[in-house]
Amino acid sequence: MNAQPSRLGAHAPLTRRGLAAATQAPGDAQARFAHPADATLRDEAAPDGRLLAIDGVSLEYRNRERIVRATHEVSFDVYGGDRFVLLGPSGCGKSTLLKAIAGFIEPVAGTITLDGQTVRGPGPDRVVVFQEFDQLPPWKTVVENIAFPLRVARKLSRSEAKARALHYLDKVGLAAFADAYPHTLSGGMKQRVAIARALAMQPRVLLMDEPFAALDALTRRKMQEELLRLWDDERFTLLFVTHSIEEALVVGNRILLLSPHPGRVRAELNSHAWSHASTDDDAFRASAARIHHLLFETGTDVEARA
Numbered sequence: 001m002n003a004q005p006s007r008l009g010a011h012a013p014l015t016r017r018g019l020a021a022a023t024q025a026p027g028d029a030q031a032r033f034a035h036p037a038d039a040t041l042r043d044e045a046a047p048d049g050r051l052l053a054i055d056g057v058s059l060e061y062r063n064r065e066r067i068v069r070a071t072h073e074v075s076f077d078v079y080g081g082d083r084f085v086l087l088g089p090s091g092c093g094k095s096t097l098l099k100a101i102a103g104f105i106e107p108v109a110g111t112i113t114l115d116g117q118t119v120r121g122p123g124p125d126r127v128v129v130f131q132e133f134d135q136l137p138p139w140k141t142v143v144e145n146i147a148f149p150l151r152v153a154r155k156l157s158r159s160e161a162k163a164r165a166l167h168y169l170d171k172v173g174l175a176a177f178a179d180a181y182p183h184t185l186s187g188g189m190k191q192r193v194a195i196a197r198a199l200a201m202q203p204r205v206l207l208m209d210e211p212f213a214a215l216d217a218l219t220r221r222k223m224q225e226e227l228l229r230l231w232d233d234e235r236f237t238l239l240f241v242t243h244s245i246e247e248a249l250v251v252g253n254r255i256l257l258l259s260p261h262p263g264r265v266r267a268e269l270n271s272h273a274w275s276h277a278s279t280d281d282d283a284f285r286a287s288a289a290r291i292h293h294l295l296f297e298t299g300t301d302v303e304a305r306a
């Protein structure tokens with residue numbers, strides 16, 4: 001059964017969209033609901049502070065036999081500098097939402113706006129990093145992989161594109177591999193190149209669709225740490241899809257929980273207090289358990305116990 005967004009944490013103020021749910025002790029909740037993005041970054045967004053606005057978005061796949069509704073009337077806002085996570089069970093429409101924001105799929109209802117402009121197709125202001133390791137053309141070297149889209153989409157000269165590519169390659173610790181070909185790199189290195197390529201475009205929003213899901217646990221954790229370090233340096237706006245509760249809590253500052261298929265907004269949480277250092281804490285484990293409960297228990301049950 002799909003329920004209305006959770007009312008967990010009655011002390012918590014309403015967010016602009018839906019209801020926010022606290023994931024920590026009540027006394028801690030008020031501070032956690034202050035919007036984490038800093039004022040400078042919010043100034044870059046639309047006049048009302050929203051960078052990305054998803055408003056009542058329903059998405060469908062249609063063929064001759066049937067229509068599959070992937071999301072139903074999903075709404076949320078992303079602010080400049082957010083690390084916003086879409087979290088939900090397999091098939092709830094996370095990837096489809098990301099594709100719609102990237103401009104690859106058009107909503108059957110609702111609107112997606114970036115900087116106040118309706119998204120009508122793909123653009124260099126939104127770059128996607130996918131889970132697959134084969135997203136880098138194999139016939140280009142690492143530096144060419146990063147520089148090429150800069151020349152095409154950002155109209156940089158050959159030397160400007162190369163300089164920017166090398167800068168971002170250095171940021172992901174792969175300066176020494178500039179002239180390597182993708183097939184000579186490990187999975188984690190390929191994902192670093194994909195991240196460097198995306199950041200070099202300096203998009204308004206970096207979209208990541210389970211980018212670390214195919215990596216082993218140690219590499220995945222290292223990549224999460226590196227992504228957070230990069231975010232500390234660059235303060236880009238991130239929209240990150242995962243079905244891992246722990247990854248959502250560590251990577252995100254805000255998390256949108258989606259109900260099972262078709263995805264509806266289940267709850268919105270603040271999560272900026274967590275890091276890898278807190279994953280063994282009782283409070284972290286309690287938050288993870290609470291999210292698990294929200295994702296997998298029925299709505300009535302959750303409401304009753306909240």
Ligand SMILES: Nc1ncnc2c1ncn2[C@@H]1O[C@H](COP(=O)(O)OP(=O)(O)OP(=O)(O)O)[C@@H](O)[C@H]1O
Pocket residue numbers: 061062068069070088089090091092093094095096097243261
């Ligand atoms: N190309 C497609 N054609 C038809 N249905 C599709 C297509 N892609 C996805 N779907 C359906 O849309 C729904 C949402 O899929 P989506 O991949 O967005 O979910 P997800 O939450 O990202 O899942 P996962 O975590 O397993 O990747 C699912 O029911 C899926 O079967």
